[in-house]
Every structure is written in C-alpha cells, then in structure tokens.
Amino acid sequence: MVPTVGIGFKPEHLEAALRSPADRLWLEVHPENYMVAGGPRAAVLSAISEARPISLHGVGLSLAGAADPDPSHLRRLRALVDRHAPFLVSEHLAWSRMGDTCFPDLLPFPRTTEALGRIADNIDQAQQALGRTILIENPSLYVAIDGHGWTETDFLAELVRRTGCGLLIDVNNVHVSANNLGYDPVDYLDALPREAIGEIHLAGHSHDPVHGASLLIDSHDASIAEPVWALYAHLIARTGPVPTLIERDDNIPAFAELMAERDRAASVLAATSEMVDA
C-alpha cells in the first residue's frame, strides 16, 4: 500500500469520515476509548474499521515503566487487534502507571542502559501478547533529567535493534522537546534510523500560559505550526513516503479543516513519492 495521510478519529466526525470521498483516508483511535464490553461506542469502531484502514494508538501500556505491562490491558488490546485488524499499532516511549495507580499522561525517565533493558523487555512482552510488532513514539519533554546515558535517537535505534519494533515519529513532539530542552530538531531527525520509521504524527502545540514560547505544550488543540511543517518536509525527504497522521484531540474543528491539513501533508508526501519514483 502506498502510504497516505490519515486523521485522528473523533466520534463527532463519524458521518463525515465514513462519507468522505478522500482517496485511501485512514483513521487512528486511542484503543483505551474502545475497551468497552459493547454498545454504541464499540459499534462506532466496528463501523469505521469496516469502512477505512485504522490504526490503534495506545496511551495506556506504560512501556517505559519498571513494571511489566498490565496483562489484562494487553488482553483487551489484543481483542481489539484481532477484531479490527489495524494496519498499524503504536505506543509511547513513556510511562503512566506506578503500582495500581495510573497517571493519564506520558511521563519521562532517564535513558540509562538499565532502563533500556527494561523497556526493551516490556516492548517484547507487548509484541508477543499482540502477535505483531508495534511502533514506539518519541515523547514531548518538559524537564531536563540528569543521568541520561543515551541520546533519545540512539535509545530508539537500540530499541528497534533489540525488539524489532518500528518507530512512530511525532514531528510536533520533536519540535516541542527541542524547544523546551534546547537542542536542534533537524539534528535529531537526521540521527533517527530512517528505515524503522513506520508512521509520522503531525499536531498542533501551544505556549505555556505562564512561561510563553520558552515552554511549548503538546496540547493537540491547534492547527499544525509552520516550523513543524518544515521539519516534516525535511524528515519525509529523508525517509520517503511514510503513513502520516493529522492528530487533534482538543478544540476539535470541523472535519473539513482537518482534511485541509491532510491535503497539505498529502501534497508533501506526493512530491516525495515523485522524487522516489523518478
């Protein structure tokens, strides 16, 4: 399948997403929103997965935690994978659980060799439970942590090498983290193992209400910023066409507005395809 551009699915866009004539439009959902026994919510996922290719983008496995991934959560995720046959399944390089308590966020950690072994084992467990490989997404970062033994790009590359997982590169997260922690986002993109990148995310961010532009927040509540579009074009020129997602989770606009961003990303992808074909 030639990669195309998808959009993050919102229930209020159900009719528009099903009716859209857009060629090979695909949709991504958070599986946690559909881990229910039945009823209308479950029926919505069936409706979209029958009509369109879908991707499951998890937020709850806490793969960068010291504990094993929750087996009951993995079973629920496997049930969705078996039922809806997503073409992509992804999770985050972050943690969100300690013991029996969940923190609905994507939390950071020191990239040590000990953490690397632990996280590689967690990814292995997830991939075995799901019967397939998954993509791991780079996080948005807000604080500097002492004691990193690895750069994030080397850490991701080593996870790929050890587990066979792929990467989901969120270009907005790269922009946000580079801004907040003070590094060059282009150097970051150039250091990624490009052959492992199986999906790209594009999203909007906002300025922290107190600290302004020095602290960018990965808020997914605005249109994609111009510097993120520029980084996307840079990354795509390196990787060739990769399935790309327009992600929006708050301040949800009309479906047509998301589709306009999709068209813009599609034109970047198409230009790259022509370069690759030529």
Add this chain to the structure above:
Amino acid sequence: MPDLASFQSGFVDAMVDPAVTGALAAQPGFAVYRNTPLKAGVDALIANYPTIDTILGNEAFGAVGLIYARQFRPVSPILCDYGAGFADFLAASPLADDLPYLANVARIDRLWTEAFFAADAPALSPALDTELIASLADRIVLHPASRHLWLDTPAATIWLAHQQAPFKAIEPVWQGEGVHVTRPKGAVAVEMVSAADIVLLDALAGGATILAAAEVMLAAFTDADLAETFARLLHCSALMLSDASKEHQ
C-alpha cells in the same frame, strides 16, 4: 543515577505533592506533569457525569472534580470507566448540604455510563407472542445493559428535567424514586419507575426467575400491575433469554 523504579517513585512523589522541591520540581516544565494527569481526570469526570456538570456549571465542577481527581487517581487507563466512586464522594462533600439530591443524580449518570458500555445481546422483543414468552419464562433474565436503583430523593425527576434544553424549573415532590436505565435500539433510555418495579428488578438481578420475581413484587405491592410492568420491560429491551449472549457470539 537511580534505577528506573526509584526514579518513578521519586517522580510520583514530586508530581502528587506540590510541596516537594528538587532538581525536577524546580523546573517550570514540571508543572505540566503536575497538571496534566489531574486535568485528564477532571475531563473524564465531566464526560462521565454530564448532568452534574449541567447542575454545577463548569467552574464549580472543575473545583470539586479536582479534589476528587487528587484523592482518587485512576486505577486503569480506560478513563471512560473513571469516577465510579464520585457519587459517594459527592454525598460526603459539603455540596450535599445545599444540593441533597446531587449524589443521587450522579448515581443516575453512572448507571447511564454502565448501560452505554454494557455488552451487546439480543433483547426479547415486545412483538413476541405472549404464549411463546410464557413457555420461555424460566430462561428470562435481565439484559446486560439494564441498571436500576431506588433513590431516597426525587433525583430521577431532577435528572430527567436536566436533559431538557432550555431547562424548565421544576418543583419535585420530596420523596424517593425508582430509576431504570436500559438501552433499547442502541440508545440509552432512563425511566422513572415504581417501588414495585424496583422490587421485581432486584429479584431478577438476584437470580430469581421472572415468575418468582413477579411473586415477590405482588407480595410486597398487592396492587402492582404485573402485565403493565412486563410490557414496559419488553418495550425498553430490559429482558433476554439466559443463553442469548452465547447465541449472539
């Protein structure tokens, strides 16, 4: 550098306690980690208790929701199930002094959520022949999406009134009410029901056959109209055959 488990433990301590200081907590960005999980919790409560949001308004709900979200962190990443204890929390909160019905309204929102996400199963159709239904009586059970509760305030009247926009002022009679939440034709329905209906639903939920449950109801309420109750239960898709779930799969 501490190992991953120790790092997480220290991070959580600093995240949940604004008084904790240190290299991480001193950075402006650490506030993002203190706020985001709480905002996610409050947002989930607002989504799961929309009638409480309507009654309190967004600002007041945000304040009480934040107290709950701090005190009761989620135990699962499946946030559409978050807040099971919110009604009990409201009942014990100072809000209950001014709004004594609030906790019971929250209980109805919770039943709505449970009914909405309950398993699918084919319900007994009201169009079925009465004799056929009678012959199946021993196999009749409640549908997985059926929820009911007796409330000691007129919370059902208040809940129903708050689903109307614009809201019309009501003066409910201060008495207990029964509520039955079901999912006919894939949409959640909330009905106010009699104490007799609640007795029958309690018996059914406890495993009694429909005939035994009817006897319990008629013993407690000699004037109850069994035919009317049974017709209502069929009409709102509250009943199914005990092996229907398996057939459905």
